[in-house]
Amino acid sequence: MDRKWRFFLALFPVWSVFLGxxxxxxxxxxxxxxxxxxxxxxxxxxxxxxYNFADIFAKAAPLILTGLAFGFAFRAFLFNIGAQGQFYIGxxxxxxxxxxLDALPGFILxxxxxxxxxxxxxxxxxxxxxxxxxxxxxxxxxxxxSTYVAVAIMNYLIRGPLIESKGEYPQTDVIAPHAIIPKLxxxxxxxxxxxxxxxxxxxxxxxxxxxTLGFQIRAVGMNRESARYxxxxxxxxxxxxxxxxxxxxxxxxxxxxxGVQHMLVQGFNPAIGAEGIGIAILGNAHPVGIVFAAILxxxxxxxxxxxxxxxxxxxxxxGIMEGFVMLSVILSFYLRRRIVTALEKKKLRRD
Amino acid sequence: xxNGASAAESRNVVELSGIxxxxxxxxxxDRVSLEVRKGEVLALLGENGAGKSTLMKILYGMYQxxxxxxxxxxxxxxxxxxxxxMDLGIxxxxxxxxxxxxxxxxxNVLLGAGKGPKARMSVDEASKEIAETGxxxxxxxxxxxxxxxxxxxxxxxxxxxxxxxxxARILIxxxxxxxxxxxxxxxxxxxxxxxxxxxxxxxxITHKLQEVFEIADRIVVLRNGKVAxxxxxxxxxxxxxxRMMVGREMEEIGGRSAGVRSPRKKVLEVSGLKVRGSxxxxxxxxxxxxxxxxxxxxxxxxxxxxxxxxAEAICGLREVAExxxxxxxxxxxxxxxxxxIEAGVGYIPSDRHxxxxxxxxxxxENLILKRFASPVFSNKxxxxxxxxxxxxxxxxxxxxxxxxxxxxxxxxxxxxxxxxVVIAREMDIAxxxxxxxxxxRGLDLGAADYVHRVLLHARSEGKxxxxxxxxxxxxxxxxxxxxxxxxxxxxxxxxxxxxxxIEEIGLVxxxxxxxxx
Numbered sequence: 001m002d003r004k005w006r007f008f009l010a011l012f013p014v015w016s017v018f019l020g021x022x023x024x025x026x027x028x029x030x031x032x033x034x035x036x037x038x039x040x041x042x043x044x045x046x047x048x049x050x051y052n053f054a055d056i057f058a059k060a061a062p063l064i065l066t067g068l069a070f071g072f073a074f075r076a077f078l079f080n081i082g083a084q085g086q087f088y089i090g091x092x093x094x095x096x097x098x099x100x101l102d103a104l105p106g107f108i109l110x111x112x113x114x115x116x117x118x119x120x121x122x123x124x125x126x127x128x129x130x131x132x133x134x135x136x137x138x139x140x141x142x143x144x145x146s147t148y149v150a151v152a153i154m155n156y157l158i159r160g161p162l163i164e165s166k167g168e169y170p171q172t173d174v175i176a177p178h179a180i181i182p183k184l185x186x187x188x189x190x191x192x193x194x195x196x197x198x199x200x201x202x203x204x205x206x207x208x209x210x211x212t213l214g215f216q217i218r219a220v221g222m223n224r225e226s227a228r229y230x231x232x233x234x235x236x237x238x239x240x241x242x243x244x245x246x247x248x249x250x251x252x253x254x255x256x257x258x259g260v261q262h263m264l265v266q267g268f269n270p271a272i273g274a275e276g277i278g279i280a281i282l283g284n285a286h287p288v289g290i291v292f293a294a295i296l297x298x299x300x301x302x303x304x305x306x307x308x309x310x311x312x313x314x315x316x317x318x319g320i321m322e323g324f325v326m327l328s329v330i331l332s333f334y335l336r337r338r339i340v341t342a343l344e345k346k347k348l349r350r351d
Numbered sequence: 352x353x354n355g356a357s358a359a360e361s362r363n364v365v366e367l368s369g370i371x372x373x374x375x376x377x378x379x380x381d382r383v384s385l386e387v388r389k390g391e392v393l394a395l396l397g398e399n400g401a402g403k404s405t406l407m408k409i410l411y412g413m414y415q416x417x418x419x420x421x422x423x424x425x426x427x428x429x430x431x432x433x434x435x436x437m438d439l440g441i442x443x444x445x446x447x448x449x450x451x452x453x454x455x456x457x458x459n460v461l462l463g464a465g466k467g468p469k470a471r472m473s474v475d476e477a478s479k480e481i482a483e484t485g486x487x488x489x490x491x492x493x494x495x496x497x498x499x500x501x502x503x504x505x506x507x508x509x510x511x512x513x514x515x516x517x518x519a520r521i522l523i524x525x526x527x528x529x530x531x532x533x534x535x536x537x538x539x540x541x542x543x544x545x546x547x548x549x550x551x552x553x554x555x556i557t558h559k560l561q562e563v564f565e566i567a568d569r570i571v572v573l574r575n576g577k578v579a580x581x582x583x584x585x586x587x588x589x590x591x592x593x594r595m596m597v598g599r600e601m602e603e604i605g606g607r608s609a610g611v612r613s614p615r616k617k618v619l620e621v622s623g624l625k626v627r628g629s630x631x632x633x634x635x636x637x638x639x640x641x642x643x644x645x646x647x648x649x650x651x652x653x654x655x656x657x658x659x660x661x662a663e664a665i666c667g668l669r670e671v672a673e674x675x676x677x678x679x680x681x682x683x684x685x686x687x688x689x690x691x692i693e694a695g696v697g698y699i700p701s702d703r704h705x706x707x708x709x710x711x712x713x714x715x716e717n718l719i720l721k722r723f724a725s726p727v728f729s730n731k732x733x734x735x736x737x738x739x740x741x742x743x744x745x746x747x748x749x750x751x752x753x754x755x756x757x758x759x760x761x762x763x764x765x766x767x768x769x770x771x772v773v774i775a776r777e778m779d780i781a782x783x784x785x786x787x788x789x790x791x792r793g794l795d796l797g798a799a800d801y802v803h804r805v806l807l808h809a810r811s812e813g814k815x816x817x818x819x820x821x822x823x824x825x826x827x828x829x830x831x832x833x834x835x836x837x838x839x840x841x842x843x844x845x846x847x848x849x850x851x852x853i854e855e856i857g858l859v860x861x862x863x864x865x866x867x868x
Contacts, residue, residue: 210736212729219720223709229668229700230721231689345373345417 066276084273090250121250129242442514697781767798
């Protein structure tokens with residue numbers, strides 16, 4: 001393939017991000033707003049000061065994890081639509097740890113919260129995998145429905161045992177200062193959890209491409225029948241994949257509760273699971289791609305929020321931008337395949 | 352049937368000119384031009400992958416050509432769907448039938464009428480017409496029978512009746528004899544002769560030389576997507592055609608030495624085996640066989656008589672309901688696929704794309720697909736990349752697999768090289784037993800010959816080999832012993848393949864046994 005083309009194709013996700021932004025810009029035109037002006041201010045806001053810039057990465061941290069929750073399972077061609085529920089279960093586990101075990105010192109309490117969120121999210125996810133392995137249930141539906149159950153459990157706990165001392169709002173007490181993830185950059189919201197999320201992404205990469213477990217996961221994902229013929233126990237793979245996937249989403253709860261919110265409010269962050277799906281698609285279900293996609297979404301959120309707060313731009317524009325970016329990336333995969341095919345034809349004709 | 356060149360022009364019912372079709376990475380058809388004449392049987396001969404099926408799927412409207420034009424009765428036409436093709440009187444009998452198993456014959460025929468003029472015909476009228484057409488052409492079939500209860504040969508008849516009902520005058524048949532017994536093949540040929548005598552035309556796709564001589568009036572040979580030659584049957588000889596097909600002379604299966612069979616050492620013993628098929632029926636129904644070390648046992652039979660289920664049961668992929676399987680003296684039912692691989696059983700499945708390979712994985716990943724957990728290739732769950740690469744390079748060399756790198760996707764390899772990847776892997780696994788189901792399916796002659804030599808080599812190494820094939824010639828030339836399978840049982844063993852009577856084997860394949868069972 002021509003080098004020129006190869007370069008162009010490699011940067012395809014980048015082009016499609018720009019296309020998505022251009023399409024969202026068109027929506028701004030309907031509101032008599034100048035898209036260039038709005039985007040200009042978004043960028044200016046995002047990079048205006050360290051607080052906003054750091055916030056991009058603070059927002060990206062949990063998105064990396066919910067992105068991995070979908071992307072990791074997708075490598076086994078399993079659809080984990082339930083990251084939202086696994087995230088809430090992770091939130092509940094970590095906030096319970098932080099509230100009830102606050103007598104413990106920070107260096108024990110924080111790892112405990114970390115482990116509790118991962119284990120709880122993982123166990124919740126593994127249930128989906130088990131239902132698929134044992135009863136041949138459709139994991140798409142089960143994971144989707146499990147989110148509703150998780151929400152109901154959260155509502156019950158936050159209105160009941162976990163409700164704040166004042167008993168006024170459906171939220172927990174603020175967790176103890178030593179249960180809060182330390183800041184990476186002082187006077188911003190960016191905490192060490194971001195680096196932890198990068199580590200988890202690296203771990204996901206290692207598992208998928210360097211271990212026998214990842215080998216089995218990818219084989220099952222690319223050809224379930226051949227994998228079965230090769231003696232791979234697919235049912236075991238289903239359970240393990242959902243366990244790991246759920247643990248990723250549960251960890252996102254640790255990031256949000258211990259890193260940013262410092263308490264658990266009923267029904268907060270209700271789109272983090274869905275955004276994870278978009279991010280995983282944008283990142284081609286590859287850990288590296290997911291990290292970049294999550295940072296992009298973080299930037300859209302930070303810049304978008306600032307623009308919305310300081311001008312008549314409606315807040316739904318952030319959702320529209322995210323939507324158009326995802327849509328154009330999905331379409332770009334199709335287009336890229338067409339271009340590759342056309343190039344190969346051209347090459348064959350020359351031969 | 353033969354006419355002078357000038358007169359023939361006007362008798363062309365179909366003309367394809369300059370047809371080119373690209374798929375990702377390959378040219379399936381490269382400026383192919385040919386014509387089909389009125390009242391003739393045109394054999395489209397070529398190895399698998401030569402572009403025969405693609406070309407005919409273009410004529411039938413299933414694919415759109417990238418270049419070139421089609422004329423029917425001298426008029427330029429655009430065939431955008433099978434519906435268009437049928438409206439022009441073109442019908443196709445696919446290799447894999449397109450019938451609804453739980454519907455009756457007449458329902459399927461009416462379903463196939465699409466939007467045609469006969470689509471609104473009543474079931475009774477249609478049944479009557481089916482019966483009449485069937486009688487006229489010797490294709491009798493009960494219009495009210497359920498498809499799933501009909502044997503394969505009958506199902507093919509239904510396909511043909513479906514096309515005739517729709518008014519086909521040009522019938523494309525894609526390897527129609529692949530699923531037929533010798534007797535059914537003869538009946539099919541009788542039909543083709545009757546049908547063309549009435550001025551209809553048949554395009555007969557095949558890669559079997561002897562069929563061409565039996566049935567064709569004219570032969571077009573395709574090779575690598577191009578027309579390699581065109582000639583009337585009377586000018587053709589096996590040698591000429593074989594050379595056109597492969598670009599070189601065909602080789603006899605070589606290297607077959609005298610048996611090293613040691614009857615004392617039974618590697619595999621199957622007794623009273625019963626296995627359920629996917630539809631819940633007894634696919635294997637009380638089957639006995641045994642294979643000694645250094646022996647090839649060939650299982651002949653029409654496909655769908657329990658061969659696949661037998662192979663899968665041995666390999667731990669299908670539950671054994673009754674009976675026993677002993678591998679080197681140990682009972683293996685209840686063990687799963689991984690444990691049986693561990694026990695030294697290699698398996699070459701019939702569908703390498705679906706069952707044998709992960710096409711989007713690399714060559715090296717496919718080579719270790721069944722052995723990634725062995726201490727040779729991994730340590731505490733972490734893959735040993737250096738060892739895997741070294742092993743792959745060695746195997747690629749040993750089996751001369753044509754690939755530019757061990758990291759190339761298997762999808763991008765040719766069919767023959769893909770099969771080599773499967774075989775190389777399974778040969779290393781098969782310490783005691785190799786189960787090979789249709790190991791040369793879809794391969795060209797050169798690649799098939801290679802597979803045969805590998806099987807014979809494995810035999811000389813003292814491995815026991817269970818060879819399942821629907822190609823009788825393959826079974827006959829490779830096997831030390833032949834078992835004929837019919838409805839899940841081995842009806843008869845032939846101990847001397849060299850002297851076995853093909854007609855007799857064909858009869859047993861149809862369930863006819865000499866001793867009246």
